[in-house]
Amino acid sequence: MKIIEIKKLKKNYQITFDNFFKLIVDEDTVVKYRLVPNKEISDISIFEKEMELNKLYDKAVRYASYGKSENQMIKYLNEQGxxxxxxFIKRLKKDHLINDYQMINSLKRKGYSYLKLQEKLHYYDFDSDLIENALSSYDESKALDKEFAIGLKKYSKEQSYQKKQEKLYRYLISKGFNEEKVRSRMNILD
Known part of the structure; x- marks a missing residue:
């Protein structure tokens, strides 16, 4: 088959062949296969497969935009057939759409307690060696100080000192901090 015409649509291109068969492809396919008028094409199934892969990649990009780990992306792509x-994973990494190290560092900066961070790392399904490495280098005291300051501000209007202490203690425990660390931090307040 011979390409007669290539017409630009809103997002894609419409290719018309000499037998008046029309095929819609995206710009990447046009560039990749150097599709120009009067070019002879033997098999159009290649373009159909290419379009399917591009649609799947677009779905993967949308899914990755919600902050997903590499393992979550692999599971998603397998579910999509x-x-x-x-x-795909290599291309997503090249386009900076998935980066496990960056995501782990972002989670570490959020100020989670050790247990909450561990839970989040398992939720995102990171590799066990990445989880171990992240948890071993995590300093919970900064997060505790930050949450302590937030709690102090939150409960500063309490009349009774005892009630303020109780509420602050419960607040920090509910955030997942270790009881001993919370007690030692609370003793500084005394």
Missing amino acids: MDNTYE
Whole structure:
């Protein structure tokens, strides 16, 4: 088949062949296969497969935009019927859409307690060695100080000192901090 015309649509291109068969492809496909008028094409199934892969990649990009780990992306792509996810993951990493190290550091900066951070790391399904490394280098005292300051401000209007202490203690425990660390931090207040 021979390409007669390539017409630009809003997002894609419409390719018309000499047998008046029309095919819609995206710009990447046009550039990748150097599609120009009068070019001879033997098999159009390649373009159909390419379009399917591009649609799946667009879905993966939308899914990754919600902050997903590499393992979560692999599971998602497998659920979508993709067998070989390596190329997609490589492309998503190249486009900076998934980056496990950056995501772990972001979670560490959020001020979670050790237990809450551990829970979040398991939720995002990071590799166990990444989780171990992140937890071993995590300093919970900064997060405790930050939450302590927030709690003090939150309960500063309490009349009774005892009631303020109780509420602050419960607040910090509810955030997942260790009781001993909370008590030692609360003794500084005394």
